[in-house]
Amino acid sequence: MISDLKMQDNLPLPLSTKVAYGFGAVAYGVKDNAFSVFLLFFYSRVVGMPAEQVGLAIMLVLIIDAISDPLVGHISDNLHSRWGRRHPFMYFSALPVSVSFFFLWNPPVLSADAMFFYLLAMAVLVRTLITLFEVPSTSLIAELTPDYDERTKVIGYRGFFGYLGGIGLTIVAYVFFFPQTPEYSVGLMNPEGYTKYALVGSTMMFIAIIVSSIGTHNRIPTFKSPPPKRPFNARQTTTELKQTLSNPSFLVVMGATLFAATASGLGLSSANFLFTLFWEFTSEQIGLLNMFLIISVFIAVIIAPRLSRRIGKKKAVIFFWFTAASLAPMPYLLRVFGWFPDNGSPALLPSVLAIYTVDMALFISANITISSMFADVVEDSEKTTGRRSEGIFFASRKFLEKSVSGLGIFMASSVLVMVGISETATPGSLDQATLSRWIFIYAPTYVFLYMLAVTLVFRYQIDREVHEKNLRQLAEESSP
DSSP: OHHHHHHTTTSOOOHHHHHHHHHTHHHHHHHHHIIIIIIHHIIIIISOOOHHHHHHHHHHHHHHHHTHHHHHHHHHHHOOOTTTTTHHHHHHHHHHHHHHHHHHTSOOOOOHHHHHHHHHHHHHHHHHHHHHHHHHHHHTHHHHOOOHHHHHHHHHHHHHHHHHHHHHHHHHIIIIISOOOSSOSSGGGOHHHHHHHHHHHHHHHHHHHHHHHHHTGGGGGGSOOOOOOOOOOHHHHHHHHHHHHTOHHHHHHHHHHHHHHHHHHHHHHHHHHIIIIISOOOHHHHHHHHHHHHHHHHHHHHHHHHHHHHHOHHHHHHHHHHHHHHHTTHHHHHHHTTOSOOTTOTTHHHHHHHHHHHHHHHHHHHHHHHHHHHHHHHHHHHHHHSOOOHHHHHHHHHHHHHHHHHHHHHHHHHHHHHHTOOTTOOTTOSOHHHHHHHHHHHHHHHHHHHHHHHHHHTTOOOOHHHHHHHHHHHHHHHOO
C-alpha cells in the first residue's frame, strides 16, 4: 500500500484530496477576516476603547503570537509520530481555537485598562491556537505534489475555500447579524450581532479543521519522513535555521510579503471606516460588496494557475500586485477631485462594485501564486542544505504576515487619529477637508508599500526550469 502511494507522488492529486486540503483554509479565512475587518471596529466603536489603544493591542498580539509560528514549524518538521509530522497538531487545534474565538467577541464588562489586557490575552490565544493548524496544514503543499503547475492549482483550492469562508461569513454577518434597525442606524454598532457572528464563526472553524485533517490523513504514507531523532543542540539548531532561511529566493519572497502584508493590514482595517464614513454605505450595501468578492475568488482561482503557467510565477505576481495596487485607490482619489459619483447616487454602488471586484480578484491571484512560489523554495533549499524544511518556510511566512499586518492595523488606527476621526464619528459628519486629508495620507502609503513588494519580486530566481532541475538533482542524490 505504501509503495503504491509513493508511486503516485508525481501524479495529479485526486479531487477529493484537493478539496479536503483546501477546505481547511476556511478556519484561517474566518479568523483572518475577523481580525482584519471587524476587530478594530468592534473594540473601538462598540466596546468603546480608544482606537489607538485597540491598534496597539492588536499589533502587540500579532507580534507576540508570531513568535509561535517558527517554533511550531520547526517542531512539525522534526516530529516523529504514527500520524506523520503535521496531523497531530492539526487535530489538536480544532476545539481550543473554536472556543477561544467565541470568547474574543464576548468580553465581560471591564474597566478600560482591564479590557485592554482582555483583548490582548484572548487575541493571543486565538492566533496561537490557529497557528497549530495553519502552519502544519499549509506546509503539506510541498509534500502533496512536487509539480510546478500542480502546486498552484492545489493552492488555488486553498485560496478558494479560505477566501470563501472568510468572505461568506462576512456577507452573512452584514446581511443577517448587522442589519440597519431603528435602534442601530449603523448595524455594525449592534453588540448582539457579534455574539451570533462568534458562534457561527467558531463552528465553521471547528468543522473545517476536522474535515481537512481527516480528508488528508490517507496521504500520510506518501509524505517525507522526519530526520533521525537526535539530542537537542541549540547551537546546531540555530546554525541549521540560519542556513535554511538564507536561501536567496526565500529572502526575496519574504521581503515582498513584508511590504504586501503591511499594505493589506492597512487596507483591510481601514475598509469598514471607509465604507461607512467615506462612502456612507449601509450594512446591507457593504454586505453586497463582500458578496461580489465571491466572484473575485472564482476569477482568481481560474486566472492564477493559467497566467503563472503561461508567463511564470514571478511575472504573474508582478502583474497582479502592480495592477491591483494601482487600481485600488482610484475611486477614492477620483471622488476627492469630484470625478466619481456622489454619495447616495444610484451609480455609486455599481461603480465601486465593479472596481472592487476586479481589484480583489487580482490581489487573491497574487496571494495564490506567491504561496506556490514559497512551496518551490523547499526543494531549492533541500538541494543546498540536505534538509526539507516546509514547516520553517511556511511558518516564517506566517510569522512575517502576522507581525507586519499588525503594523498595518496600527497604521490604520494612527491615520484615523492623525486625521482627527474620532470613535464617535458618524456617516455624513466629516467635512470634505477631513475626507480629502484622510485619502491623501492613506492612498499613497498603501500604493508605495505594494510597489516595494513588486520591486523585490524581480529578484526571485526559481522559474520552471530551475525547479525541475532541482527535482532531478534531488532524485539522483536519493537514488541507491
